[in-house]
Every structure is written in C-alpha cells, then in structure tokens.
Amino acid sequence: MSKRILTVPRTGDKVSSAGRLQPAESGRTSLQAPSAARSSEKGTCVKIHVTVWGENRHEQAQPRVAEIYPDGMHNAIRRGIEGWLGEQATVATATLDDPEHGLTEEVLAGTDVLTWWGHAAHGEVSDEVVDRVHRHVLSGMGLVVLHSGHWSKIFTKLMGTTCTLRWRSANDRELVWTVNPAHPIARGIPHPIEIPAQEMYGEQFDIPTPDELIFISSFTGGEVFRSGCTFRRGNGKIFYFSPGDQDYPVYHHPDVLHVIANGVEWAAGDRSRRELPTLLRYEMGDFFNGHGYQGAMHNKESAE
Amino acid sequence: MSKRILTVPRTGDKVSSAGRLQPAESGRTSLQAPSAARSSEKGTCVKIHVTVWGENRHEQAQPRVAEIYPDGMHNAIRRGIEGWLGEQATVATATLDDPEHGLTEEVLAGTDVLTWWGHAAHGEVSDEVVDRVHRHVLSGMGLVVLHSGHWSKIFTKLMGTTCTLRWRSANDRELVWTVNPAHPIARGIPHPIEIPAQEMYGEQFDIPTPDELIFISSFTGGEVFRSGCTFRRGNGKIFYFSPGDQDYPVYHHPDVLHVIANGVEWAAGDRSRRELPTLLRYEMGDFFNGHGYQGAMHNKESAE
C-alpha cells in the first residue's frame, strides 16, 4: 500500500466543522481508521467477509494504469476496505482470469459483500457466473458496484435498464456532495469530497429511481451525477458508487475508500439466512408452511 | 360486454363521502364513464393508443374460464378501458398466437400504452419480442402489467428480481385500499374496492421498492399485498395492478377496470419523443451534442 498517497486518519484525529475527518497535526498514519478504533473498543467483532472482484485487464494492458495501480485496482480497493473497517472485515480478491472468475458457488456462499469493478471486458464475464451472483444477491448477499461497473452484466440485470450515462475523460474536478447526511454510508465523509482529476459521468443516468440517494457529484464542465445510490433487490442490498477510474488515482483517495468501506458495512446481510424468494402456496390460516406451486393450469382449488 | 355485471356510473352520478362513485338512483347505464364525460366536455382530445395484450390460452383450454370471458379476458379489459376513457383512447388487442404475438415493431411504435396479461404460457413468449417490448418501454412507451403478469418475462426483466409471491386460490375476498389518495391513478376509486372472490396474492412480493405505492390489498386469510405500484424505467412508466384473474370475474368489476383505465392514462408517454437512453461523449461546454463512444480501451483523451 502506498503510504505516500493513501493517508487514512488515525485515532484521535479531529473532525472539522465541515464534517471532514482531519488528520492530526503531527503527521499521518496509515490504516488506523476510526472504524478500526471503534472495533477495537468493541473487542472481537463478527467479521464481514468481503470479496473484491476486479476485471484486472487495464492494469495488464496499459502501462499508464499499471503505474497507478502496480498490483491492480482490486488490491487498492481491498487495502482501503481493510484500512477503514480494520478488524471488522476479512477481505479477499478475485479477478476475471481466475477459474470461474474466482466466483464459485463456495466463494459466494462465504461472501457477505461482493464489490464489483469491470470496464473493458464486461462481455467476457460468463452468463453462468452472472446468474450465480444474481441469485446470491436476491438471496441476501450485499453488492457494491463501482464506477464503470454501471455497465456490467450483473448491474444491468439487477436494474432492468440500460444503465447508460453521458461521459467524458478530460481531467474534470469532481465534487461529491452528501444529500442524505443521516445515512450510515455518509458517516464521517467530508461535504464535499474533492477529487482533483476524474472522468466525467453525467445525467441522464439510466437507472431505476434509487431507494436512497446519498451523493450527487458535479464536474468542472457543470454536469451532475447521482454518484451514490442504494437499491434493495430481493433480500439483498446494493450500493452503487461512481467515483473511481483506471486512468486517475481515485482508488488512492482516502475519502473515496472510506465511502466504499461504509458501503460494505451497510450492505452486509446475514449469511445464515440467505434464501431466494420462492413462489409457494399457503393454505388459509397457515402463515408459515408454504408448499409447492403446481403450475398455472392447476391453480384453482376447485380445479384440483 | 355483459351489462349484467359491468355497471359503470353515468354522468351526473354522485360521489359518496367514502369516495366511491355512486350510481344515480334511476338506474345504471353502461359505458358512460365520468372520464368519457370529461373528455366530451373537452371536445376532441389527443388520443391515447392502447394495445391490450392477452395470452388467451385459459379461455380456449378451460370451459370454466370461457364462460366467464366468452371473447377473452383481453376483450373484457379492452372494453373497460374504452368505457372509462371514452374518446380519449383508441384500444386494440393482440394475443400470443398472433404472428410475432401481435407485437411487431410497427405495432409498438404506434402504441402509447401496452397492457400485459399472461399466466400459463409465459415461457412461450419469444425472447425477441420481449427484447423489443423492453426497448420500447425504456424508450418511453407506457406499460400496465396485470395480475399474473408479475411472472412474465417482460416484467421480471424490467424489475431484475424474481417477482415471486405467496399465493392461494380459495375464494378469498380481496379489499383494495388506497394509500396515495393524491395520485391520479386513485382518482375516483372507492376506498376500499371490494372484490367478493379472488385469488390471494401475498407478501413477500419480490419486487424492487416501487417508486409509488398506491394500493395495498388484504385478503380473507389476513394476507396483505402491494397491489398497485408504479415504477419508472428508462423513459417509460410502468404500473402494476394485481386484482384480476381467469378463474374469477374480476375483469368485469367496474372499479378494477377504472383503476386500469386510470393507469393507462397515467402511463401514457409522448410517442414523438421516444428514444432509448444511449451512452455518448459530451465535450466540455457542449451540453447538447453527444458523439460516439469508442470503447473502453480508448476512453481517456490523453490516450487518443
């Protein structure tokens, strides 16, 4: 982890009136995030099992990207989550080129929250794996979709829309404003986050109306974007967060990583209760014992 | 149309304190609905072009259903919309067994609102037609999904979830309560609608949180269901309404037809502006002229 770039506030740092976590004067330390402090105060915690999925192609094909993310964006994201959640989380990574993209049934069954970054190779993700992830999300697994993941198969399948947007890559400054300050994902996040150089993502962002809108971004050119959105689908929780790019060092920005960590914490479901919603018949007065549906041509009592 | 069953209030009928349209004392007339009255007061109107799609299989396979709906549920629904919207609407029908299920590109391009009823043969609807309807909805066509259409390919594709529910067919009474009285779809609807015999659809209804929840139903057995919900997807508006069944004469119930007609009116978009959301690049300072996206590996200005 690059200590030069990522500087996460340590315990004892002060919060300014603007709501930003301010590093202490005497210097910065990495990876002693406030959440880690909270969790050590709590003692041993129930761990959140996180799987960070990265496409990991730009990093191999483009030297410019490899320079920014020497061991891949997925590892930058992993370190950010570990840094902010500390003992609360156990984080693994998986990439496109792993067998089954690293997302076997066993891996997903052991994952509380999956984060997803893809861009150049959405089309190479197998439909079978997408269906598996889809089933786990509807059954209760959390999903955090990042940046260009807006156009991934899994996100468009969950949203039902094109998930298109307006776009430009020309060194815009992005400001990320909080519009839902009571939301746990906004906890400790400065208002606004300043990202010096970034791709522009603008509206119309063709998504369903989010259940909760948490962040809105503006760009140098004047465009705006609903950059932090939650959606509940089936028994699972989804958080989409747009800041982050292969061409800019956005995944070294401590505030961006803080939001992702908050999103992971928010999205975590209860693995022991994971269950796909199923159509069942319930007899009058029996609320708890559904039984089998026998097909459309046999659904009236008098017809059976 | 069965005048015996369907009795739509005529002009001049009074509204009771309960919000129900009450027929005038002297008798009932069919198909002189208040909306028709409103539109004749307005003179010639811009017509809403409606296509009522029906699977039309139960009616052929099951004498019991044919008895309730001699010329098909789609025609009962068509007459209800015509009755309540009068001069405002032009209504055509299309069924599964028509070539391309009656939903060619030309038909959809000329349709402001499509209503969808399917049940026993969801699997027989061609994926190509489903994709076409999906594209038109995201481009701005209205869609009204009825009853067992909750499990249709087009609805589950738009929702991204399983759209399952709990269910029983045992002559429950259904009461349909309004929870959004300011909504145009609730205009003129009694609170509650009473449906003497009906299938039970109960929660968990695995849909995304609706943009607007308009009706909640209860059943004799005590189950509840979010029975009237709106969703915006892309540039199109969707209304789901659950009351209605092949085994019960629900599509002869005037209040149920009134809600469907209100839903059609609400969902109607502007055909002249139909356009699929598309990802385009916009240069700094140019808000109106998007141009082509060149692929994920060429998206940074400095890389081009």
Next chain:
Amino acid sequence: MSKRILTVPRTGDKVSSAGRLQPAESGRTSLQAPSAARSSEKGTCVKIHVTVWGENRHEQAQPRVAEIYPDGMHNAIRRGIEGWLGEQATVATATLDDPEHGLTEEVLAGTDVLTWWGHAAHGEVSDEVVDRVHRHVLSGMGLVVLHSGHWSKIFTKLMGTTCTLRWRSANDRELVWTVNPAHPIARGIPHPIEIPAQEMYGEQFDIPTPDELIFISSFTGGEVFRSGCTFRRGNGKIFYFSPGDQDYPVYHHPDVLHVIANGVEWAAGDRSRRELPTLLRYEMGDFFNGHGYQGAMHNKESAE
C-alpha cells in the same frame, strides 16, 4: 410582459435531439406555447384555477428589482403560466399587502393550484393564513413553492424541517439537469436548462427526501442542489422549484416558466373532492361510514 426577454416557442417549432424546444427559424412569437396549441386542439378544457401569490416587497423597495420586474414577479410568473398553459388555466394573483394577503377562505376554495414566492417578509405572513393554506393543501389543493419560498412558513410547516441550504449571490451560472425524464413536469424541458446568472443554492438542503426528484442543478462554483422536487402531503400535491430570483431576470426565462407551468398542471387536484383527512371510528365490516372519535379515555369498546 417583455417580449424582448420572454420568447416562448410557437406552434410548429421543432424539438432538437437534445430535447429542447427550438424556435422556428423565421422568428419568435410570444405566448403561443405548445401547451396552448395542444389545448386548442382539444377544444374547450376543464380550466385549472391558479392563484399566483407574491410577496411583492423587493419590487417596491429596490429600484434594481423594479427594473427587472416592473409590475412585480407575481405578474411575470402569471404571464408565464398563461403563456404555457393557454386555455387550460385561469390565473389570478394575490400579494402580501392584500387583505388577508389575498388568501381568504373563498379564494382558496376556488383555487386548484397556489404558487408561492416570498423572501424578505416571511415573518409578516399571518399564522392564521398559513394555517388556512395548510388545511387546503392537506385537503387537496396543489402548491408550487418557488425559490426563496423554501423558507416560508407554509413550506417549513409542511416539511417539518428547517429547509435551510448553503447560499451565495455572485452571478453563478446555473444548469438544471433532468433526472426523471418520464415525469410530466420534465416534458418538453431542455436538458439542461441554462440560466446565465443566478443565486447559488447548494446542499445540504434540509428537506425530507422528496417523493420524486426531477431536477438537480449545478452552479459555477461546483455546488449542487435538488432544484425540482415533489412531495405529497395529505390529499395535496406539492412541487418545489428553486430557479428564480428577485435580483436576476430568471422569471423571464422561458424554460423556467415552462417548468412552473408543468408543475401547476401536475399539482392540480380535484376541487370537488377537497376533504381534510379526519380520524374516525369504523365498525367491523363497515368500510364507508366512519363516525365520531370520543376521546382517548373512551376508545375501547368494552369500556364504553
């Protein structure tokens, strides 16, 4: 009305690919708005009765404001609504200095939609009038709150929050982006609206989460604002729209007036059904005849 500034597109004008109504090449005409065209196509319409309420103090106290709005902002707003809605609307005005601020019981009972602009004299609006307006909104009257009306007694009473925001008056350019293109209030509105000079209103805007978010604005300084929001309260519909100011000629901007007119059309309720929600007792099985509540100490059957 200043024809020099306000140029509303005439019938036959074309719509560009950006969704903006474009004036015809041969010149511009005032007040032949597309809606007027639509309504004349429809013939006689059910009129929407609109009351435009204006504080009308800046216009008297500040020559700079009087120069921009010689007969008051309320008249600029009135003409805008008339121009875009044409035969659909009848528009009256009322101001703070009128007896009862021009908002007697009779006036409100005859008003389908009230628009509200206030700023310097929120505190001079009598509580009795505010309570009256509040009652009418909850009973079904539409309300369109404009710009600095965010801090009016009526808006804060309906919202329950402080309705504060961040602010600056320094000639920012405002861009108004549509995030809900299927909404009737966005119909025909360019994406974005460009307002050359304007006050900055920024987030945190302390309002309840809107039922529908339609517009988001950005400003030269990079701030963002939820500038077009709907809320349903009781049986009434509320639209808040922030662009508009006494110091800038925003109420001469045709797109801004178009949004206000769309908002008026959307918010219009049905005066004949106006009714304040009331707590009533309903006996088992009787859904339509509520009767009197007798007080908290007498509410159990067995106690009566």
Next chain:
Amino acid sequence: MSKRILTVPRTGDKVSSAGRLQPAESGRTSLQAPSAARSSEKGTCVKIHVTVWGENRHEQAQPRVAEIYPDGMHNAIRRGIEGWLGEQATVATATLDDPEHGLTEEVLAGTDVLTWWGHAAHGEVSDEVVDRVHRHVLSGMGLVVLHSGHWSKIFTKLMGTTCTLRWRSANDRELVWTVNPAHPIARGIPHPIEIPAQEMYGEQFDIPTPDELIFISSFTGGEVFRSGCTFRRGNGKIFYFSPGDQDYPVYHHPDVLHVIANGVEWAAGDRSRRELPTLLRYEMGDFFNGHGYQGAMHNKESAE
C-alpha cells in the same frame, strides 16, 4: 418483568423456515436475546443511550391498564429494549409528570434515541419541550414513535400532516407483514407477527410517503395499515411502529419488543456530531467555511 408473558428466545434457539425465532424445546428463558448474544460475542460495545418516554396516565387512571402494565408501559418498553439489545444499550425512562417532562436539554443531549408513547394527554406536552425535541431530532437524535404517538405534537410537527387514521378498538387480530426483508429493522422478525388482540389502525394514514416502508398490518376486519415506516428529517432518523396499546398487552409481545429494539439500533445517530442544519453563505471556491447570512434585503453581492 412478567416471565409468564414475555419470553424472549435464548441463545442457541433455531430459526424456522418462516424466519421466526423459535424458542428451544427445553423451555424459555427471558432476556437472553440473540442481540445480547451477539454483543457478548463482540465484547464491550459502544452503548446506545436510550430514553423511553411514556405519558403514564392511563396506567394511573384506569385499573384495567394498571393490571396489564403494573409499573407503566414505559417500563415494559424499557425492559424489552434491554432484553433485545443487552449490553449494547443503556435505557432510562422519563414521563409527562416529571419536571420538563423529563426531557431537559441535558437529557436530550445525552440521548442517542428517544422513544415516544403518548395518547390521552398529547395536549399537555409543553410546546417548549416539543421544540427542544424537534431541534434535537433535526440535529441527529434518533426518534422511535410508538402507536398512538402518531398524534403527538412532536410527530405531527415533524410530518407536517394531520397523521389521522381510521380506527376501532374491538379485539381485532393484527398480523404484521414484512415488505422490506433486507432492512435491519426486519432482522429476525417473524413473517408475519401475530398479535391476538389489538386496536385496529387503518388507512388512510395521513403521513408523508415514508422513506422506507417495512411493515404492513392487516386486521380481522380486513383493514390494512402501514405499520412500520422510516423517515429521515434533518440529520435525524425516525421510525414509526404502530403495534402497541394500553388496553391490550402488546408491549409484552416479544416480537413487538424485538422490532422496537431493532428500530432503536437503526435510529441511533452519532451524538458527537449533532448539529442543526443552518443557512450560511459560502464564497466561490470555499466549500467548508460558511459565514453569516445577513438578511433577505442584503443578499446580493453587488448590493452589499
């Protein structure tokens, strides 16, 4: 606490397929709730400071009520929260007859979540205290409003509506169904909760559309009610939950208490950041240092 009535599942109890926490076969123990188990697994936790406010009048005036709640409903609610949250919470009580109703500035400043039950004496709550509570909620204090608290001064002030409903007290069975199974407030709650005897609260419930709808209830008579709703106002979170009554032993029902405890956990904000939203001017380019607003007549730069 009545062990006879309140039986909270102990650690090791199993979860049935219906999602209900099932007591172990060998018997029931009180107050070893799963949450308590979780928190002891975590070790010492950051405590949530809860103040349970109760009107405490029925218990004094009506022997029937005193019999059900010998030391007051507020103590039944307190024990339920303690039982389900265990080490996570510190719970105090306050009542109407305490000086300043027990809700001094100091008490509120030290409260993370306030729960509110009132009924017969809403009018006796001083406006000064209501304004104080309102300010704390908007500044970030959590609020859980219970049952007849729907008509309290604080709830109607926060909602902006009448908060009326339809009602009957006639031993209806209430079933509480979950419609948002991914929500933390629904965690561990059976679907449905069965309450054998209860007051009927029915729609129209005149509240703003909730931010999140979690529970819908049905009653023997067929009425339905949005019985579990969240609202964010200012920087604070509000949960309304309707089951609970003075005339029925609903506050001894373990599932009802479990929901209240979950609601308390969900609503808890961060006391160290409590701050009332305030209107401030921000200069161009300075996002963090707002300064004073000087009044409506002095708000344009060029005018100063």
